[in-house]
Amino acid sequence: MYIRHLEIEKVTYPVGEISNQNASFNYTKSTQFIKSVSKRAGELAASFLAQAGVAPDKISIIYGVSTAPHQTIPGESQRMAKALQLKIPCYDIIAGDASLALLLDTLIKTDPKNQPTLALWVGVDAITAYLEEREKALYPSYISLALISKDKDAEGASSGDGSKLLVKNVTLTKAESKIKAKSFFETISLPEQELRLFGASGVVRDLSLAMKEMSGKAIQVRVIPEIGNIAALIEVEVVR
């Protein structure tokens, strides 16, 4: 499998509406697509695909993940399909921080005749809605995107200098998640000095850096989960 293009964006503005001022939960999550972080993800995907030189209709499947969704239905992948106006298979595979690693492992193990030609993966880690106000600045929400193909020469330019990541191996192991939620109606306070980048986005950040700065190198990215019970080791090589 090849990761041909990656994108990550920090969402610093609140996605929701101020309400319930007297409680610690001081805004409600927006449930309208037009106001949601999913809408922003769609806008980002449009520019991401244009930059990669890929027409949306070349995508054969969309996989999505959100560790802290504003709506549990529809899935993040399905909202992305709406944003891109696509009628193609789309569903969410949700494994917390290891979600992208899990998808890569899945695609590697998929029968070659069933492997998608070009898959779009979207991660929306809209965690700010569940955090105490003082921590929103420290732990922002992220949108991350990846284009994954089974063919080295598939349509879709690689980022910037033409590099792409050859996914050589993914190893998944059982782990323990560290973050425990209380309810959909209460925020939580995170331990000091913990990770500041939650969900699947952390892997995207690391892989993006590798793609830009480590051409020709073999790299291992280790996922130690804060959310989810899967630890992962992703082995990639930056190729051109």
Place this chain on the structure above:
Amino acid sequence: MSSDQTLSHLQLLGVAYAHPTSEIDNVFIESLDIGTNDAWITEKIGIKRRLSSLPIEYIRETKNRDISKAATFATHSVTDLAVEATEKLLNQLYIPREKIALLVLNTCTPALPFIPEAERVSAKLGLNCISYDILTACPAFALHLHHFNQFRLEELPEYILGICSATMTQRVNYSDRTDAAIWSDGAAAYLLSARHPGKLEIVDSSFSADGTRCEAVVVDASGYFHQDGRAVRDFSVRQTVRMLKQLEERYALDWNRDVFIGHQANATMLEQITSNRKIPAANHWSNATMYGNQAAAGAPIVLSQNWHKLTPGMNVAVCVLGAGLSWGSVLLRAK
């Protein structure tokens, strides 16, 4: 058979289920004084009874107006139902839980944010395996089977546990007559293997979606379920008929031998479908009338309730669909 050998088809070894115990019949819904009655509900959706995780007195007194309190008063969480169904399944099949190498789950009503919900179920069951959610709401049973049917079968672990669990009644506004009569709660657990022969093998599977219509069905993480009922119903009938026609043509299905299980959204919709495809009542397995819409758990629960009727050579066509909008089918063959 040695567990090292891979079979030619993915196998479904068994299905078990769990329901909560609060019964909501049409007389009760009529008593809520929300502008509906038994005759109207029966005519429109053909549902007579539902099972809820909310106590009946709680619904009567509050109509679930403050949705943030529903989980507090509920007798079962989505996790509880998933655990109960799984324990029944493992006991039925005599499979020790340490043999489960993978758990996948679908729910549109997770107990808490920071999903995957599968992880909470796994922890409560004491499983030592990786677990994650594969989510698409009501067609999830077909999606789960299709997802693993796409693999090189030798790559799959020895046993895969799949679960569909939902507590939709906790997301229902019982002041609204349209949604109050539809939903039930329930969970189905099923065991897949590519190394151990089961009573059913997966002959065919499919899954697709039309994300452009994704807002036709919405479940807010901290709010009520809402849908464009008429549009979803029309889509459901048309798409199910389409899936059935494809399976009929591809596998020469004989509705005097083979069986159809649809999405248990409502009984009148299913009647439209079976009438279109000329499927006799005896070969249409359904429980929507007495169990309501159990979301993704509905179809596998029906399969479990009729497991004893499976005879060698029988094909079971499961065609399910819902939010997304998404749809999936699976053709199972009894051995």
